[in-house]
Amino acid sequence: GPDAIQTDAVIVGAGPVGLFQVFELGLLEVKAHIIDSLAYPGGQCIELYPDKPIYDIPAVPICTGKELTDNLLKQIEPFGATFHLGQEVTTVLKQEDGRFFVETSKGTQFLTKTIFIAGGVGSFQPRTLKVDGIDKYEGNQLHYRVRNPAQFAGKNLVIVGGGDSALDWALNFCAGNADGSANKAESVILLHRRDGFKAAPASVAKMRELCDAYEMQFVVGQVTDIVEADGVLTDIKVTGGDGVTRVMPCEQLLVFFGLSPKLGPIAEWGLALERKQIVVDTEKFQTSVPGIFAVGDVNTYPGKKKLILSGFHECALAAFGAMPYISPDKRIHLQYTTTSPKLHKVLGVE
């Protein structure tokens, strides 16, 4: 469309490898737009293991997933990449002029000379509740994320799950919890398939305290069916650990089963795939479509190892490989960051 952002490079995915792609393009004086379906950068490092130590980043003996992400963000700061977070890239179409039209789930549009897919194991999506007939209530009475806490004030809530999200929201909405949150529900039932949690012990203790005070309720069981009246979800059926199914009134159902990655729309962009990975060469890490490159966990080639350090190397070669599409007349030389006055200028360290 006429409002499309015109750019040299779009990076799909802001995991560690997408972030380092910003750096390698930046050294070649290419500004990038970077998009992620998550609301924050870091990919698997942030979503799956923020506090776990990584030991095999060259010259960094130990750092956590969060530290690696923070350091990458600091390292790419000079290059002023534009972040578009909380939106999934849905569409990639080749234009007649050789550029690509890219669109996200939020309607952000780009016209770009090159694309770097750093989509990792896919875009993270909430795991859904598998119960017949329940999908049509999503966004209305069934929720996998809380966008607007005020919409749950004064409602009867059933919150499903045993992790930090489920516990945090149950406590947040519980009227008996004096934490200052403004959006207290009428009632809160926490539902989990077992009496054991993968959440901060302090939250679990607080939840039990509130249950003992009759401020909220904890039930062991799973949602197995729903009860509807005139197109409205009125109750859920919950099968308990004892095998008995009971009816539980429910105005709003909030489900927190964690996020799972899905390759998703990337599979539909006409790129050669092998076992859900994008086939690339090892000279430029280019896909079967000239001008589209793929780096990090999302690609495959003989000998591929899904390691962060491999992804970093791929970024460097992909950036050089993309220059003929971005600046066909420019001669590109390899320069050292230690000694090149030009790179010092680009890095803002002169």
Ligand code: FAD
């Ligand atoms: P990811 O980190 O998966 O990031 C991809 C991003 O792309 C995601 O944020 C996703 O939301 C986004 N995305 C995908 N599709 C779209 C789309 N269509 N639109 C918008 N956004 C999209 N590696 C090591 O080298 N050393 C280790 O010690 C190590 N430990 C690990 C421990 C665990 C528990 C796990 C799970 C992995 C570990 N890894 C380790 C692997 C490492 O995390 C991955 O190799 C690395 O995260 C890959 O980076 P990436 O940027 O390619 O992809």
